Amino acid sequence: MPETSSGTPPLAGRVAVVLGCATGIGAASARGLAARGAHVVMGDIDAEAVTRTASRIVDGGGSAVPIACDVQDEAQIAMVMQRAIERFGRLDILHNNAAAMHLVGEDKDVASTSVALWDETLAVNVRGQMLGCKHAIPHMLAGGGGSIVNTSSLSGIAGELTSTAYGASKAAINQLTRAVATQYGRKGIRCNAVLPGLIRFEGERPAGRGLPPALRETLIRHQLVPWAGRADDVANAVAFLAGDEARFITGHLLVIDGGMSAHQPFYADMLGVMEPGT
Numbered sequence: 654m655p656e657t658s659s660g661t662p663p664l665a666g667r668v669a670v671v672l673g674c675a676t677g678i679g680a681a682s683a684r685g686l687a688a689r690g691a692h693v694v695m696g697d698i699d700a701e702a703v704t705r706t707a708s709r710i711v712d713g714g715g716s717a718v719p720i721a722c723d724v725q726d727e728a729q730i731a732m733v734m735q736r737a738i739e740r741f742g743r744l745d746i747l748h749n750n751a752a753a754m755h756l757v758g759e760d761k762d763v764a765s766t767s768v769a770l771w772d773e774t775l776a777v778n779v780r781g782q783m784l785g786c787k788h789a790i791p792h793m794l795a796g797g798g799g800s801i802v803n804t805s806s807l808s809g810i811a812g813e814l815t816s817t818a819y820g821a822s823k824a825a826i827n828q829l830t831r832a833v834a835t836q837y838g839r840k841g842i843r844c845n846a847v848l849p850g851l852i853r854f855e856g857e858r859p860a861g862r863g864l865p866p867a868l869r870e871t872l873i874r875h876q877l878v879p880w881a882g883r884a885d886d887v888a889n890a891v892a893f894l895a896g897d898e899a900r901f902i903t904g905h906l907l908v909i910d911g912g913m914s915a916h917q918p919f920y921a922d923m924l925g926v927m928e929p930g931t
């Protein structure tokens with residue numbers, strides 16, 4: 654467990670809600686926050702999987718409470734925040750991470766986008782994060798402040814051949830992040846976003862998910878480092894933004910992509926033609 658110089662875990666006594674944390678990045682975030690001493694209330698639509706993930710955290714000595722919830726539903730989000738207050742007495746950290754990832758495979762170009770897919774993607778990805786902020790902020794204000802981290806994506810900052818609804822939802826999250834940071838900064842609430850690039854998963858994944866190897870290789874060719882990101886790479890950034898070490902950082906969109914978005918568009922084509930030192 655990471656410790657501060659005084660030997661106390663950096664998030665000791667803090668109360669965190671993580672929404673969308675049964676698997677993947679959210680599960681790593683819940684583990685990371687708990688490992689740093691936070692009590693973690695874990696909301697997810699997959700009741701069985703979130704219970705399993707929370708049990709593993711508790712078995713490892715952490716504090717985690719699973720709650721089944723659908724982030725599209727305002728009453729359910731309010732209930733999750735209320736449960737955090739009833740159980741732990743305060744709310745310091747929110748990680749808004751849920752996304753309708755099961756729809757991404759069908760999310761193509763705009764002419765092929767159905768209204769149903771568009772609406773569900775935005776309802777889960779954007780309305781869910783708005784509701785998370787809306788219902789966490791009053792509790793954070795009552796405790797004197799807090800830190801919100803929204804999971805966005807590289808898909809929210811550049812055009813793609815597919816993922817029309819997903820990309821639009823992530824661009825909306827970027828703006829939601831700046832709005833919340835602007836509106837509540839003076840009251841002690843910081844709000845930032847993490848924008849992951851290619852993240853590789855070990856262990857539990859929903860069936861049929863994951864990129865074909867050829868596509869993965871193409872994406873890695875466009876990174877500056879030759880390895881894929883891991884869920885913990887994002888979780889470590891979330892824990893940093895959630896804690897006091899990031900006290901002067903708000904309204905920031907933190908790209909976590911191995912450099913994929915840092916270079917000229919022709920970078921990958923130049924490899925082998927114009928390598929450094931040649």
Ligand SMILES: NC(=O)c1ccc[n+]([C@@H]2O[C@H](COP(=O)([O-])OP(=O)(O)OC[C@H]3O[C@@H](n4cnc5c(N)ncnc54)[C@H](O)[C@@H]3O)[C@@H](O)[C@H]2O)c1
Pocket residue numbers: 672673674675676677678679696697698699722723724725750751752753754755777804805806807848849850851852853859
């Ligand atoms: N995996 C990547 O490479 C990548 C890249 C960029 C951004 N992201 C973002 O990271 C976040 C996590 O993605 P992931 O790849 O870990 O996928 P994931 O499917 O493992 O995680 C999404 C979680 O959200 C939950 N969820 C889905 N709909 C929900 C709802 N209506 N209510 C409550 N919970 C719900 C799922 O059950 C799951 O636990 C998402 O916001 C995604 O857009 C992922």
